[in-house]
Amino acid sequence: MQLVIDSTGLEKYAKQLNEINRSAYPVAVRQTLNSAAFDVKQRTMPDEAKDTFTQRKPNFFKANSKVEKAQGFAINTMQSTVGFTGNQQAVED
Numbered sequence: 577m578q579l580v581i582d583s584t585g586l587e588k589y590a591k592q593l594n595e596i597n598r599s600a601y602p603v604a605v606r607q608t609l610n611s612a613a614f615d616v617k618q619r620t621m622p623d624e625a626k627d628t629f630t631q632r633k634p635n636f637f638k639a640n641s642k643v644e645k646a647q648g649f650a651i652n653t654m655q656s657t658v659g660f661t662g663n664q665q666a667v668e669d
Contacts, residue, residue, distance in 0.1 A: 602649040609646040613656035617643050621658070640667050 617638070625637050644657040660667045 599649060602651055602654070605651050606646045606648075606654060609654060609656040610643070613643045613645070613658050616658045617641050636666070640664065 621641065622637050625631070640660050640662050642659060642661045644659075646654045646656045648654060
């Protein structure tokens with residue numbers, strides 16, 4: 577059995593990666609993290625809340641949650657956070 581691997585496409589892709597702007601990769605990572613955080617805030621959290629909790633105020637999760645977006649260019653320290661804010665007892669508990 578003979579295995580033939582054509583790596584011309586891989587070499588072409590490696591050349592393209594070497595030619596991109598050095599800020600392109602951190603920007604893509606940051607946008608991905610922020611997009612995922614906003615998806616949790618806008619879709620995932622309200623959907624899970626409907627299944628788990630009794631809804632007395634339909635907009636409670638949207639009104640009291642906040643996204644802290646990823647910033648900077650250091651990929652190792654980049655993070656997006658979704659959480660609750662405010663001084664209400666429901667948020668504190």
